Amino acid sequence: MKDILKGFLELHFKKQVEVSYYYIRDLLLLSLFLDYFGLDNPLGIYALDLYPYMFEEFHLWHRSLGMERGGLDFLPCC
Amino acid sequence: MAQKSGYGEGRAGFSTVLLRRLVFFGGKGGVGKSTLSSATALRLSEKDRTLLVSVDPAHSLTGIFGMEIGPQVKILKENLYAVELSAEILVEEYAQRVLGAMGELLPSISSGLKEYSRHIKHSPTALETAVLDKLVELCDEYAFLVVDSAPTGQMLRLFETAHMVSGWFEFLFRLAKERQRLERFMGREDKLLTLIEERRRKLKTLESILREKAVIFAVANEERLSMQEMETLRERLKNFRVYPLLNRWLGMEWKGPRVGWVEEPYGLEGLKKLDVGEILELL
Numbered sequence: 001m002k003d004i005l006k007g008f009l010e011l012h013f014k015k016q017v018e019v020s021y022y023y024i025r026d027l028l029l030l031s032l033f034l035d036y037f038g039l040d041n042p043l044g045i046y047a048l049d050l051y052p053y054m055f056e057e058f059h060l061w062h063r064s065l066g067m068e069r070g071g072l073d074f075l076p077c078c
Numbered sequence: 079m080a081q082k083s084g085y086g087e088g089r090a091g092f093s094t095v096l097l098r099r100l101v102f103f104g105g106k107g108g109v110g111k112s113t114l115s116s117a118t119a120l121r122l123s124e125k126d127r128t129l130l131v132s133v134d135p136a137h138s139l140t141g142i143f144g145m146e147i148g149p150q151v152k153i154l155k156e157n158l159y160a161v162e163l164s165a166e167i168l169v170e171e172y173a174q175r176v177l178g179a180m181g182e183l184l185p186s187i188s189s190g191l192k193e194y195s196r197h198i199k200h201s202p203t204a205l206e207t208a209v210l211d212k213l214v215e216l217c218d219e220y221a222f223l224v225v226d227s228a229p230t231g232q233m234l235r236l237f238e239t240a241h242m243v244s245g246w247f248e249f250l251f252r253l254a255k256e257r258q259r260l261e262r263f264m265g266r267e268d269k270l271l272t273l274i275e276e277r278r279r280k281l282k283t284l285e286s287i288l289r290e291k292a293v294i295f296a297v298a299n300e301e302r303l304s305m306q307e308m309e310t311l312r313e314r315l316k317n318f319r320v321y322p323l324l325n326r327w328l329g330m331e332w333k334g335p336r337v338g339w340v341e342e343p344y345g346l347e348g349l350k351k352l353d354v355g356e357i358l359e360l361l
Contacts, residue, residue: 014264021260028253028270031246042203042239042246049176053269 022064029054029061036072097217097291098126099361101224104233104311105297106304110325112138113343114297115226117352122361123158126221130160133209133236134228137162144345155346159220165205168212173199206239214284222361230307234314240288244281251278288318293361295323300330321360335360 032054034041041047051058062070101118103111112132116139119130129151132139139147139162143154151161177192217223227233254271294315298308312320324336335356343352 017260017263021257021264024253024257024260028250028257031250031253040203042242043207048173050270050273053273 025057026061029058033058096127096219096221097223097287098221099223100217100287100292101222101361102227102233102292102294103225103297104227104230104294106307107229109297109299109304110337111297112142112226113349113352114295114323114325114337114354114357115224116142117343117349117354118357119158119160119222119224120346120349121354121358122222122224123155127157127219128159128222128224129216129220130154130158130224130226131213131216132160132162132226133165133213134226134232135165136228139226142344142349161216163209163212165208166199168208169199169204172208172211203239206236207243209236210240210243210284211280214280214287217287230311234311237288237315237318240281240284244278244285247274247278247281250274292318294318294320295335295357296320297323297325299326300324300328323357 030037032043032047032050058072059070101115101122103115103118105111112134115130115132119128122128130139132147137147139160143160145154147160147162149162149164149167151159153159173192213223213225227236251271251274254274258271294311296308296311298304308322312322322334324330324332324334326339327336328339337352337354337356340351343349
């Protein structure tokens with residue numbers, strides 16, 4: 001029963017959830033990588049230890065923005 | 079002093095039970111902020127454990143006490159400690175701490191992050207956030223913290239940075255939380271939220287300390303320009319407890335707290351000559 005319910009939910013809502021997920025992800029990455037766009041990052045150095053966690057996502061993200069290479073020296077993801 | 083644990087090590091929260099007052103002295107350059115902070119800290123140390131912190135990049139405590147102080151907390155006499163914070167060293171320390179842990183986890187990017195930390199050391203926001211971060215940690219261990227601030231402009235920036243970064247983390251936290259909700263639906267896990275939450279809590283602590291325990295003295299002399307800066311400080315920090323204070327008072331009509339003129343009030347003995355009684359009454 002649980003599986004059927006799960007299947008139903010996924011069938012009907014997966015797409016919408018995915019879309020809003022990408023929307024949120026983009027906003028979050030933009031906020032953490034403000035300097036990437038030449039804007040001042042108010043976090044200063046206090047985002048330093050967040051970056052490794054965002055490493056893989058950053059790669060997917062710049063690809064999805066249409067940029068082949070990340071272009072950040074400190075995050076050699078490509 | 080023992081190395082304090084920082085971010086990423088799961089510090090649950092900061093106890094600030096011990097802290098009674100966080101006292102700032104601000105105002106135009108040369109009005110006597112450092113001398114007043116020193117004299118006040120000296121008197122407060124008779125009551126309880128006191129730390130005198132200089133956050134002015136051009137430190138002058140060493141000259142006032144006639145002994146080398148520097149970036150490590152140093153004991154001057156019973157219950158009286160002093161430190162001259164160097165933002166650059168703080169940034170360096172923080173980066174080392176983070177990178178040390180990260181290097182083991184992800185060796186492939188640690189050299190890149192090292193490069194990054196070399197550059198970020200000179201970012202103005204980094205310097206302010208580093209100082210604020212250290213202040214919160216120091217609040218843990220003393221009953222009185224007396225802060226000798228940089229001149230007006232920089233001091234205002236310090237307070238504004240605290241507010242801005244806190245607001246920014248609030249926003250990031252909301253985003254990360256929403257993201258986690260969505261990830262959970264898709265059966266994935268997210269570590270980011272815990273990390274952001276930790277920082278947010280630390281900044282909240284800082285904001286509440288500043289709101290509840292901070293007393294700011296806007297120092298001026300009997301001179302027009304320094305009086306003007308005193309007014310600016312008072313206006314811009316009107317959400318905090320700010321008292322205008324007249325130093326080197328010679329007899330001008332003045333209702334607020336004042337400290338009289340004293341010649342060469344330097345060294346542990348010399349500082350006792352300064353009558354800071356009216357300051358202590360307000361703490």
